[in-house]
Amino acid sequence: MSDRPAVILQAANTKPTVRPFVLGIETSCDETAAAIVSADGQILAHRVLSQIDDHAEYGGVVPEIAARQHISNLDGLILKVLKDSQMTVADVDAVAATTGPGLVGGLMVGVMTAKAAARAAGKPFIAVNHLEGHALTVRLSDDISFPYLLLLVSGGHCQLLAVYGVGQYRRLGTTIDDAVGEAFDKTAKLMGLGYPGGPAVEKAALEGNPLRFKFPRPLMNKPGCNFSFSGLKTAVLRAAEACVEARGALYSDDRADICAAFQHAVADCLTNRLTRAAALFREKAGGGELPFVVAGGVAANQFLRARLQQTCEELGFVFCAPPLALCTDNGAMIAWAGMERFLADPTIDDRDVSPRPRWPLDQSAEPLVGRGKKGPKS
Ligand code: KG4
Numbered sequence: 440m441s442d443r444p445a446v447i448l449q450a451a452n453t454k455p456t457v458r459p460f461v462l463g464i465e466t467s468c469d470e471t472a473a474a475i476v477s478a479d480g481q482i483l484a485h486r487v488l489s490q491i492d493d494h495a496e497y498g499g500v501v502p503e504i505a506a507r508q509h510i511s512n513l514d515g516l517i518l519k520v521l522k523d524s525q526m527t528v529a530d531v532d533a534v535a536a537t538t539g540p541g542l543v544g545g546l547m548v549g550v551m552t553a554k555a556a557a558r559a560a561g562k563p564f565i566a567v568n569h570l571e572g573h574a575l576t577v578r579l580s581d582d583i584s585f586p587y588l589l590l591l592v593s594g595g596h597c598q599l600l601a602v603y604g605v606g607q608y609r610r611l612g613t614t615i616d617d618a619v620g621e622a623f624d625k626t627a628k629l630m631g632l633g634y635p636g637g638p639a640v641e642k643a644a645l646e647g648n649p650l651r652f653k654f655p656r657p658l659m660n661k662p663g664c665n666f667s668f669s670g671l672k673t674a675v676l677r678a679a680e681a682c683v684e685a686r687g688a689l690y691s692d693d694r695a696d697i698c699a700a701f702q703h704a705v706a707d708c709l710t711n712r713l714t715r716a717a718a719l720f721r722e723k724a725g726g727g728e729l730p731f732v733v734a735g736g737v738a739a740n741q742f743l744r745a746r747l748q749q750t751c752e753e754l755g756f757v758f759c760a761p762p763l764a765l766c767t768d769n770g771a772m773i774a775w776a777g778m779e780r781f782l783a784d785p786t787i788d789d790r791d792v793s794p795r796p797r798w799p800l801d802q803s804a805e806p807l808v809g810r811g812k813k814g815p816k817s
């Protein structure tokens with residue numbers, strides 16, 4: 440486990456003045472994270488412990504290892520965050536934790552710890568939807584008003600949503616197979632670039648020629664706003680096989696060219712679907728300059744950010760994206776989503792809410808993948 444340097448986005452020594460303060464805990468996947476935010480959007484403390492080293496040899500997240508690492512590290516991390524902000528748990532006004540969707544073992548660790556801390560301090564517990572954490576982060580970093588159009592791109596999700604308010608989401612499109620982050624991770628694995636794949640593919644693509652390989656753009660120009668990435672993954676596999684056949688091995692220029700062509704194909708798919716969703720959103724939300732927000736781990740990709748920004752400007756939308764440190768999973772996004780819910784209902788207490796491995800943001804939307812007893816994954 441590597442302790443990523445604590446990212447204190449705003450100085451902790453400027454004495455917070457605006458209560459309430461919310462402690463947020465994130466354990467839904469392979470990051471153990473905690474943060475404290477104040478009602479005026481200051482991040483008073485913010486730490487992320489990455490488990491990348493623990494999962495790297497398996498090429499992906501192993502749920503049992505993840506849960507065990509959360510158990511070992513969460514208490515200490517919370518104590519560090521409290522110390523960073525010169526608080527005790529009695530000084531926070533509520534404790535929020537990711538309660539779903541995610542890996543159930545990790546969710547249980549975060550939720551049980553948060554409930555115990557909240558109960559001990561006599562404060563409310565707030566159950567946060569991880570996706571809502573990503574969806575609202577931009578209101579912490581940039582103070583964006585509702586409504587906005589959101590592209591949520593992460594390891595488990597790829598969705599276009601109209602965001603009308605806290606808890607008010609309408610899904611305009613979703614992936615019918617793989618999530619976009621998953622496509623990055625699988626591409627990286629095929630290229631032998633390791634885990635997590637997104638940053639590795641982005642780096643390799645910088646040296647590549649995007650025109651050498653012609654990859655498909657699944658669902659491009661098709662009706663609706665859905666995405667599909669599984670065909671792209673197969674095309675990457677075929678291209679890699681062809682390189683090995685032609686040259687006896689996959690060389691670094693092959694890798695770079697495949698990654699660049701892959702990233703261009705992803706950008707074309709995302710911007711094409713965004714254009715359609717923007718028209719739908721504008722119909723409902725009216726004219727004027729509307730905000731477009733990209734969030735989730737894949738939003739850390741500079742190439743995709745630039746392409747989305749360009750499309751957004753052509754469509755007359757205002758482009759917004761959280762700072763890179765708040766795109767991938769972190770505790771501040773959970774603390775902030777908890778804050779938004781707490782401000783909307785100061786009597787809130789979710790002490791009876793249990794971890795939910797599946798928890799869609801738009802509960803009325805039909806699941807397209809991951810149908811199951813507990814509801815849709817995306
Ligand atoms: O939001 P996140 O941290 O966790 C989930 O909620 O899934 O997103 C993780 C995903 C991974 O698939 C990772 O490869 C991808 O985000 N990612 C990136 C980049 N940084 C992280 N994908 C493309 N480019 C990046 N720079």
Ligand code: ZN
Binds near residue numbers: 573
């Ligand atoms: Zn996430």
